[in-house]
Amino acid sequence: MSQEKPNNVCEENTYKELFSSLAGQLRNFLVFRGSEENQANDLVQDAFIKLWENCKKVVPEKAKSYLYTIATNAFKNEMAHLKVRLKYSQSNTNSNTTIETPEFKMEESEFKRKLENAIASLPVTQREVFLMNRIEKKKYAEIAELLGVSVKAVEKRMGKALKHLRKNIKEFK
Amino acid sequence: MKEENEIEDETLGRWLAGELNETEKEELEKSEAFQSYQAIAHFTEDLELEPFKTELSYEQLKEKLNGKSNETKVVKMPVWKRLAAAASIAVILGLGLTYFLQGFGDDPTTVLTAQGETKSLTLPDQSEVMLNISSKIEYDEDNWEDERAVHLSGEAYFKVSKGNRFVVNTEHGTVEVLGTEFNIRNRQQQTEVICYEGKVRVTDLKGQSTVLVPTDAARLIDGELETNWSPSVNEKADWQNGVSSFHEVPMSNVIEELENQYQLQVQMDSEHNNRNYVGAFPHDNLEDALDLICNPMQLKYTIQNDSLIVIK
Numbered sequence: 448m449s450q451e452k453p454n455n456v457c458e459e460n461t462y463k464e465l466f467s468s469l470a471g472q473l474r475n476f477l478v479f480r481g482s483e484e485n486q487a488n489d490l491v492q493d494a495f496i497k498l499w500e501n502c503k504k505v506v507p508e509k510a511k512s513y514l515y516t517i518a519t520n521a522f523k524n525e526m527a528h529l530k531v532r533l534k535y536s537q538s539n540t541n542s543n544t545t546i547e548t549p550e551f552k553m554e555e556s557e558f559k560r561k562l563e564n565a566i567a568s569l570p571v572t573q574r575e576v577f578l579m580n581r582i583e584k585k586k587y588a589e590i591a592e593l594l595g596v597s598v599k600a601v602e603k604r605m606g607k608a609l610k611h612l613r614k615n616i617k618e619f620k
Numbered sequence: 621m622k623e624e625n626e627i628e629d630e631t632l633g634r635w636l637a638g639e640l641n642e643t644e645k646e647e648l649e650k651s652e653a654f655q656s657y658q659a660i661a662h663f664t665e666d667l668e669l670e671p672f673k674t675e676l677s678y679e680q681l682k683e684k685l686n687g688k689s690n691e692t693k694v695v696k697m698p699v700w701k702r703l704a705a706a707a708s709i710a711v712i713l714g715l716g717l718t719y720f721l722q723g724f725g726d727d728p729t730t731v732l733t734a735q736g737e738t739k740s741l742t743l744p745d746q747s748e749v750m751l752n753i754s755s756k757i758e759y760d761e762d763n764w765e766d767e768r769a770v771h772l773s774g775e776a777y778f779k780v781s782k783g784n785r786f787v788v789n790t791e792h793g794t795v796e797v798l799g800t801e802f803n804i805r806n807r808q809q810q811t812e813v814i815c816y817e818g819k820v821r822v823t824d825l826k827g828q829s830t831v832l833v834p835t836d837a838a839r840l841i842d843g844e845l846e847t848n849w850s851p852s853v854n855e856k857a858d859w860q861n862g863v864s865s866f867h868e869v870p871m872s873n874v875i876e877e878l879e880n881q882y883q884l885q886v887q888m889d890s891e892h893n894n895r896n897y898v899g900a901f902p903h904d905n906l907e908d909a910l911d912l913i914c915n916p917m918q919l920k921y922t923i924q925n926d927s928l929i930v931i932k
Contacts (some may be wrong), residue, residue, distance in 0.1 A: 463678065471672035478669060492681045499685060533667045548655035562663055580636070581664040587637055605636055606629030613656045 456510055457502040465510050466495060472583060473518055476593075479578040480519075480571055481527020490521045515593045529567035529574065533582070535559060550617060558616070565615035569608055576601055577608040627651060636661055728758040733774070735883045738859075743770070747786065748779040752805075752859050754880040775805040777857045780818075792840040793824040802832070803857035807873050811840040814853055858900065865900035874913060875931075882906055888931040892919065 456462050470491050477487035494517040498505060505513050544555040551558065569577065576594070579585045585593075587601040594601075627648065634640055635648055635657075648654055731751060733739045739751045744764040751757055755774020760767075768786040778797070780786045786797040790806040795813050802820045805812040813822050815832035823829035825843035832838055839849040851867030858865040864877050872893035875886050881903055899916055901909035910921045914931060921931045 466678050466681070467674055470674055470677055474672045474677075475669055484670070488677055488680075492677065492684055495681055496684060531669065533669060535663070535666050536668050546659055548659055549652045550656045551659065558659065559663060562660065566664070577664075578667075582667050582669060587633075599630065602633030602637070603629040604633070606627075606632030606634075609632050609636065609657050609660060610629070612660050613653060616656070616660075 454506055455503050456498060456505050456507055461507055462495075462499065462502065465498075465507065469511055469514055470495070473514055475583060476515065476575065476579065477518055477522050478531045479529070479575045479582075480522050481524055481529060481574075482522050483530045486522075490518060493521060494518050512593060512595075516595075519594075524571070527571055529569075533563060533566065550613075561616045561619065562612065564619065565612045568615060569611055573604045573608040573611065576604040580605065627653070632657070728760045728771075730756065730758045732756045735880045743768075745781050745783055747781045750777040750857075750860065752776060753877075772804055773806055775803070775807070775859065777803045777860060790840070792843050793822065793845070796821040796823065807876065808870075809842055810869075810873070812849075812851075813838050813840075814851070814857065816853075816856070859903075862903045863900050864903065866897050868896045868898055871895045871897050871917065878909060878913065882909070884927045884929060886929045886931060888919075892917070892931075 456465060473491045473494065474484075474487045477490055478484060482490065494514050497517050498510060498514060546553055546555055546558040553561075566574065566578070576590055579590050579593075580587070587598050587605070591598045591601045631640065631644060631648065635645070640648065731739065731741055733751050733753055733755050735754050737753060741749050741751065741757075743749060743759065744761055745768060747768070749757060749770075752775035755772070755776060757770050757772050757774075757776060759770040768784060769789065770787070771789045773791065778786075778788070780797045788795040788797070788804055790804065790811045792806065792809075792811040795802070795804055797818070797820055802813060802815045802817075813820065813832065814837045815834055817834055820832045821829055822832060822838045822840070822845065824840050824845040826845075828845045830838055830845060830847065835853040837849060837851055837853060839846045849868065851865070854861070864874075864881060866874055866877075870893060871888070874897045875888055878901065879886050881901075895917060897913070897917060899912055901912045903909075906923075910923075910929065910931075913919075914921050919931050921929055923929055
């Protein structure tokens with residue numbers, strides 16, 4: 448028996464499914480923008496409250512960009528520093544390795560620390576794009592759609608971010 | 621040798637997505653910076669965030685939505701407070717009942733207090749905890765028999781039943797109970813511990829520790845034990861007598877406590893944040909409280925309205 452798909456998100460199962468699939472990435476997005484973790488959690492819930500209040504007007508397919516827009520507006524701070532510590536997954540923790548390039552020579556642990564600081568100091572527009580790609584493995588096209596910018600703009604921001612990180616690692620102790 | 625500024629941002633961006641053609645790639649690989657970019661790309665590939673607690677967050681969301689639909693009176697809090705308090709909103713909208721989160725696999729039991737709200741709870745071993753305002757305690761009920769351990773942020777008074785080791789973890793260090801009654805206040809960058817009965821061991825993040833006997837006190841600042849900190853100690857934790865007291869505590873902490881206690885917002889020039897305050901304020905009279913905070917610090921206050929105080 449096939450049921451007709453709801454064309455809005457007022458149905459609790461649809462709403463809950465959206466929460467399960469989107470809340471986590473929305474939290475990440477807010478953190479990338481410079482929100483603290485608790486605050487991000489709260490803003491995610493606030494965004495979903497707005498979604499519920501407007502559930503009749505939102506078709507499920509549009510819910511994602513709707514939520515990202517609300518979250519963006521809720522946390523607008525162009526200067527925000529990254530507030531949350533990123534972790535390196537287990538796979539890469541053999542500590543005594545040395546990173547050596549024509550420009551850098553340092554221990555892996557030092558490189559990682561500098562890299563983290565450099566990421567924290569990225570301008571928000573570059574950091575959100577960069578981390579959505581690096582941490583969440585989102586494709587540029589998807590990022591462009593969520594942020595309402597062109598793919599070309601995403602490519603540029605990624606390039607700028609790489610330059611910023613390299614410069615930052617080179618220059619700062 | 622190619623200089624960085626000759627590489628287009630866009631080209632570099634497309635490289636990271638694996639979209640360059642052979643010629644473009646060769647060109648890029650000639651640059652001195654190329655290996656640096658490779659290293660950055662390699663290590664950022666491996667980054668991750670704490671996983672999001674979807675179930676827990678959904679439960680909190682439902683609480684908020686229920687609170688709304690009942691048209692409960694919404695307690696106004698300044699936005700930034702509201703954000704900081706995160707989950708305690710659920711408590712306020714949920715009409716101030718203790719907010720127990722249980723039953724999500726291995727999630728610990730969490731008890732929260734909102735601004736201006738205190739709470740008593742009994743742990744599985746009948747130990748008692750009195751939780752002061754804007755505080756949170758977490759423990760794992762399933763594991764309780766093996767390990768009596770709680771995680772505290774905020775302030776609480778503990779009456780611990782006799783038994784095995786009882787441990788309170790805070791973000792600044794660990795308090796291990798060798799006897800019975802003590803108070804822990806963990807706010808912002810410091811944790812204060814006062815022992816009222818029995819013995820308590822306090823260990824900082826570096827492993828330094830000290831043992832407290834009744835009326836002894838110790839303080840952890842940024843994860844380090846401060847040994848020569850000696851406030852005057854009464855028979856009971858002051859907050860249980862309706863007073864908040866401070867011994868050499870930064871003004872920013874004092875103001876935060878005042879805001880939480882009276883549920884209002886205070887504006888004060890940030891230059892005063894790190895000045896140390898010694899004194900106390902009552903919980904039942906705002907003007908007395910403000911006098912007691914401001915006079916010794918030679919500050920003046922203005923009560924703008926019910927929810928905003930300006931201190932200069």
